[in-house]
Amino acid sequence: MKKILLSTLTLFSVSTLAKIPDGLTITPIVGFEKVQRVLPTPTMKTRTVFGARALYRLPITSLEAEYTHGDDTSTDVATSTTYKFVDDKLRVGLRGDFSMASFLSWNLSGGMQMKQTKTTRTVSGASSTSSTSTTTDPYVGTGLSLHILNAFSLNADVTAVYTPTDDPALDDYEIRPTLGFSIRI
Numbered sequence: 810m811k812k813i814l815l816s817t818l819t820l821f822s823v824s825t826l827a828k829i830p831d832g833l834t835i836t837p838i839v840g841f842e843k844v845q846r847v848l849p850t851p852t853m854k855t856r857t858v859f860g861a862r863a864l865y866r867l868p869i870t871s872l873e874a875e876y877t878h879g880d881d882t883s884t885d886v887a888t889s890t891t892y893k894f895v896d897d898k899l900r901v902g903l904r905g906d907f908s909m910a911s912f913l914s915w916n917l918s919g920g921m922q923m924k925q926t927k928t929t930r931t932v933s934g935a936s937s938t939s940s941t942s943t944t945t946d947p948y949v950g951t952g953l954s955l956h957i958l959n960a961f962s963l964n965a966d967v968t969a970v971y972t973p974t975d976d977p978a979l980d981d982y983e984i985r986p987t988l989g990f991s992i993r994i
Contacts, residue, residue: 833863834991834993837861838858838989839858840857840986842986843983843985845979846881846883848883848885849892852978852979860876862874862875871903872904873920874899875899877897877898880893889932889933890931892928892929894927895926899922899924900921900922900923901920902918902948903920905917906954913954914954918949918968919947919948921948922946923945924943925940925943928940928941947970948968949968952966953966960993961990961991963990965988966987966989967986969985
């Protein structure tokens with residue numbers, strides 16, 4: 810039974826890949842982002858993120874969907890409390906690509922980001938976990954793509970998300986520069 814299920818899933822996966830529309834591009838994301846942290850004290854923190862971006866090209870613009878995952882840890886030395894933050898973010902928006910040369914293109918993007926944060930607080934070995942409600946904030950971004958041999962692209966992007974706060978120790982935005990690559994199959 811397991812072999813039949815595995816064979817069926819493999820065939821379904823291959824047939825699904827064969828039906829990917831021409832205008833669809835999927836790109837892995839690995840990068841850094843600067844995020845707001847309130848615990849243990851208000852601060853801006855830099856951390857690594859990973860995820861994927863899907864673009865579906867339309868005649869004038871592209872639809873953009875992106876998922877990223879990042880986590881970081883902070884420690885309050887005075888109370889021996891450790892905080893682990895896990896953020897899952899989904900961005901949906903529009904993107905415009907502009908060809909600057911046969912090997913170089915520039916893009917602008919904008920839309921909304923949905924984010925949920927899970928916080929684990931550990932004191933003396935005892936942990937408690939809480940999750941925030943999903944927040945929605947606008948974002949804008951820009952980037953460059955260097956196209957190599959019509960099969961590969963190197964991508965560099967910067968995205969800024971407007972995250973208003975009343976705390977003077979925090980910025981009203983989060984910044985995420987990323988480097989990536991695309992392979993056309």
